Amino acid sequence: MKLLSRSILSLGPPRPPLLSLSFPSFSLFHTIPPVPNPPPPHHPSIESFSHLCLHGPLPAAMAVMASLQAHGLRADPISYSHLIKLCLNHGSIDDARLIHHHLSSDGHCPKLFLSNTLVGMYVKFGLLDEARKVFDQMPERNVVSWTTMISALTNLEQKEEALMLLLEMQRDGIRPNMYTFSSILRACMALRTLWSIHCCIIKFGLESDVFVRSSLIDIYSKFGDLEHGYRVFSEMVTRDLVVWNSIIGGFAQSGDGYRAVDLFMQMKRAGFLANQGTLTSVLRACTGMVLLEMGKQVHVHVLKYERDLILDNALLDMYCKCGSLEEADALFQRMPERDVISWSTMISGLAQNGRSLDSLRLFESMKVIGPIPNYITIVGVLFACSHAGLVEEGRYYFRSMQKLFGIEPGREHYGCMVDLLGRAGKLEEAVKFIHDMNFKPDSVIWRTLLGACRVHRNVNLAAYAAKEILKLEPGDEGTYILLSNIYADSRQWSDVEQVRKAMRDRGVRKEPGRSWLEVGKQIHVFIVGDMSHPQMDIIVKELNRLVGRITELGYVPNTDFVLHDLGQEQKEESLQYHSEKLAIAFGIMNSTMGKPIRIMKNLRICGDCHAFAKLVAKTEDKAIIIRDPVRFHQFQDGVCSCGDYW
DNA sequence: GACCACCAGA
Structure with a gap:
């Protein structure tokens, strides 16, 4: 107020008072007599300053501010806040200072x-130090x-500091509000912290705020605690x-695409x-679950909107991950x-679908006409090399990524190289690569090596890699299973028994094999040994028919893979009822002319099912696509896109 | 008048 009165007084000659209590006949209900126009100001005018702050142009506003300063004047705070907004819009840091x-x-x-x-203002300019100084x-x-x-701090990932400030703020006696909490939630680094912040939110009575x-919901799901997330929602x-x-x-992000799609329907309703x-x-949900039909419906929906990158x-990504490369390519061309x-x-998509050479060709044209490749692009390129056994190409890209694109090889790139060397049977070199890495090898790298050891039946190295994984992740079921499979491959039954015992001791259980596919807008799930599907009788008949037909082509069940399995009841898991075989039989029964069968699996496909799928694709003249957690297998005319190399 | 949420590639 002091500022305001001083500035009003300095506007030139004093004005007559508008309201005078000593004037007897004047009341608020009478019209105010017109005030004679003041002569044009010689001093900078606060009014014109306020107008300029609100509407610009910025240089004029800054000039008037300078002249106000020369006269020792101050305008009202609101004008200054408008002026700051103007600076932000113009990105003018100097004016802001x-x-x-x-x-x-x-x-x-x-x-x-x-x-x-x-x-x-300083925060928006990204000048945190200066913001902190003012603060x-x-x-x-x-x-x-405080907020x-x-x-x-939260936005800059300085999460600990942000949490510390929340504490200090409350020590200062300031109550956080909904704005504070919706920001600080992103600073939680562990589920425990999230729970305690959630407690605070309830305590302050702010749980009903939509933000x-x-x-x-967002943070609970980022931590994978969908149960609490959904409760907040419901x-x-x-x-x-x-x-x-x-x-x-x-x-969608937690991998429960089915729930995501279901909620999407509810939302529309x-x-x-x-x-x-x-x-x-x-x-993303469709991508994760290989729901191509659903994805296409979403595509129709997308067409109603303005084009969006x-x-x-x-x-x-959806078309690539659903194995529909034609549609992916058509879209890519049209974009x-x-x-x-x-x-x-597109580069990763081609590689994942077994089209490594096309993938590398696309990368070459990207270098000429596309944007500059980044870290992830090179991961895709190396993935393409490793899945096609292109050892020399992979080595070349790995060596030159730094020089050509300025990208420092990271964990993922090393992982691809270990995969590349391992798959190609160069196991010793792969181990050397791991030891030469700049980082401490993580379980992903060791698991890659372990996979390669399995393909090339190197029992000793496998045991070494498995032990390294179990050091880092002591309850990891996949490793126990892989290790026991390797021992079973080399018929080292006592070692198999030892691994099983270790699993029992630690309470590690094998995740049952699960395959699913989309038929008639419904998702049908098959679990190994689970015969509860309502049409199971016909499915088994169909499966027997298929086995009969491919046996004529020379199919012999590869019993090695039965011996691999570790479940409690081997009978339950007998080869014929592997979930992907049930899914293939069901898919053949319900297939539409000209459309491939698309199946998703939670575990890697076994060698026997791989052979089965190849032959069924041939006898039934039907393309079968199976996506396991790592890659795609496109079966057609008796061959698989992976070239039996997986 | 100042502070807040969701979504794409490994």
Whole structure:
């Protein structure tokens, strides 16, 4: 107020008072007599300054501010906050600093509101140190000051510091609000922290805020705790689109695509219109579950929207991961804009579908006409090399990535190289590669080596790799199973028994094999040894018919793979009822002319099922696509796209 | 007048 009255007084000749209590006949209900226009000001005018702050142009506003300063004048805080907004819009850091200087030129801190604006301004310019300086010098701080800093620290991944500030803020007696919590939730680094913050939220009575809820759902699902995430969602009375997107995204990301798609249907029934966020999540769900038909429906939905790069990329990935490369390629050709993600998706997609040479060709044209490859692009390129046994090409790309693209080889690249060498049987060299790495090898690298040892039946090295994995992840069922399979391969039964015992002792259980496919808008799941499918009788008949037909072609069940299995009841897991065989039989029964059968598996495909699928694809003249957790197998005319190399 | 959430490639 002091500032305001001083500035009004300095506008030129004093005006007559508008309201005078000593004037007897005047009341508020009478019209105010017109005030004579003041002569044009010789001093800078606060009014024109305010107008310029709000509407620009910025240089004019800055010039008037300088002349106000020369006259020792100050405008109202709101004008300055408008001016700061103007600076932010223009990206003018120098002007922003000048304003800051002007506001603190009399040696006093600006008022609380303006200091908050200044902190926010520095944060938006990415100048955290300067923001912190203003924040630290503030004689008093309110919830906005604290929240601005907390949010800035969280965004910059300085999570511990953000959490510390939450503590300090409460020590200072300031109550966090919904803004504070929706920011700080992203700073949780562990589920435990999230639980305690959630407790605080309930304690402060802020759980009903929509923003807080969507953050909670989001963070719970990032930690894989969908149960709590869904509870927060289900307790809501009024939901908005973002909350729906959060929960759908949560399930899509956690791999429960079925729930994600189901919630998407519910959302549509509830009358919400999907946006880009919803559709990318649903596409991710389709991608994860290989739901091509559903994905195509989403594609139709996408066409109603304005063309969008993110959605196009998501569609591209969906078509690649569903093994539908023709559609992926058609989309890629049609895309009006392609970024490094589009190219990388296509490069990895081709490689995952066994088209490594096409993948490398695409990479070569990317180098000429596309964007600059990044870290992930090179992962795709090396993946292509390793899955096609292109050892020399892989070595070349690995060696030259630093020089050609300035990309330092990372963990994933080393992983691909170990895979490349391992698959090609160069196991010793792969081990040397691991030992020469700049990083400490993680379980992924050792697991890659272990896989290669299995293919090339190197029992000693396998045992070494498995032990390294179990040092890092002592309850990892996959490793026990792989190790026991390797021992079984070389008929070292006592070692097999030892591994089984270790599993029993540690309470490690084998995850049952599971395959699923989409038939008639429904997902049918088959679990090894589980005969509960309502049509199981016909499925078994069909399976027997298929076995009969391929036996004529020389199919002999490879019983090695039975011996591998570790489950409690070997009978249950007998070869014929492996989940992928049941799924293939069911797929053949329900197949549409000209359309391939698409099956998804939770475990790697076994050698016997691989041979089975190849022959069925031939006798039934039907393309079969099986996606396991690592790659695709496209069976056609008695061969597989992986070239029996997996 | 200042501070808040969801979505794409390994």
